[in-house]
């Protein structure tokens with residue numbers, strides 16, 4: 001049951017970073033960002049970092065609200081898309097912070113998708129050895145997944161996310177109404193992470209998605225607000241116990257062994273992250289039936305839900321050898337096999353298990369890879 005327009009707020013405490021992140025989900029909340037930020041920060045100055053396309057739409061509302069709350073605001077736009085995570089843009093942000101006179105007690109606000117959060121979060125982590133930041137995620141992927149957990153990073157020529165820091169935001173403001181302008185394909189890709197959270201850690205969320213698939217797929221704000229809140233709370237429960245990727249947090253890598261390999265094998269110009277993860281989850285579920293006792297019926301439920309969100313069944317034809325090479329580089333594969341998070345049943349994931357290469361090969365071929 002949900003009512004559109006509800007506001008939800010809770011706190012995530014991470015052990016290692018000894019910090020709290022306040023999470024607020026509020027349809028229309030962008031216009032009240034200043035009050036939220038004021039509760040969390042005594043800063044005088046704020047640098048608002050936005051993806052150019054997002055900032056054009058949403059920065060004025062944000063800046064108006066922040067100014068009304070007494071912050072001196074500086075807007076710094078970064079390019080749209082993954083290339084904003086190139087080191088040169090980090091340097092540009094640092095220069096922008098210097099020009100704005102951003103001090104140790106000041107604040108960075110990041111408005112945009114996962115790219116902007118990763119870049120601006122890392123800039124905040126490194127500016128004067130760490131200043132507070134608030135995330136205002138505007139893609140579904142960022143709203144349900146990347147905005148919490150504290151990981152920030154930029155890309156290097158040698159690989160994605162190679163330089164980064166754990167630096168959780170003091171606050172995350174999710175305004176589901178911003179999703180109205182998000183391209184349909186981006187929204188559906190974000191839903192893959194919601195399905196992942198349901199399948200790997202939250203059976204009730206999975207069942208809710210099955211019931212509400214119609215309104216979720218149609219992008220109804222109220223339904224998305226509930227999906228976001230439930231996903232974030234499930235992720236928060238896990239991240240609280242395990243800030244690094246060692247223990248229970250590995251469950252959230254369900255679908256990502258193949259998902260990451262597929263993105264890398266297609267040089268990040270192929271399927272979107274969520275689309276690659278959808279193929280990865282279908283393949284992990286097939287392996288779970290063989291190796292972890294997942295019932296064929298549960299596998300069909302996963303496939304059917306991903307179908308409802310029109311997420312791909314198969315990957316673009318990609319050589320098996322290239323996928324294996326990417327999994328090796330990602331330290332997921334070696335001579336003995338490939339490490340997969342499997343799901344013995346809906347809502348439960350195993351620790352990563354080594355699956356023999358011949359079984360993986362067969363599953364990859366079934367998912368559309370080329371021999």
Ligand SMILES: NC(=O)c1ccc[n+]([C@@H]2O[C@H](COP(=O)([O-])OP(=O)(O)OC[C@H]3O[C@@H](n4cnc5c(N)ncnc54)[C@H](O)[C@@H]3O)[C@@H](O)[C@H]2O)c1
Pocket residue numbers: 051053054080081082085112113114115116118138139141142145146147148149150151152153161178179180181182183186273
């Ligand atoms: N830190 C983490 O834990 C974590 C987890 C997963 C992914 N990531 C990172 O996140 C990035 C991907 O994030 P993403 O999928 O959000 O991509 P993105 O930030 O590039 O956004 C996707 C596109 O949507 C546009 N957009 C964003 N919000 C919009 C809105 N409300 N209306 C209209 N257009 C909008 C953007 O301009 C962009 O073109 C990758 O770099 C990945 O490495 C980080």
Ligand SMILES: [Zn+2]
Pocket residue numbers: 145193256273277
């Ligand atoms: Zn993911």
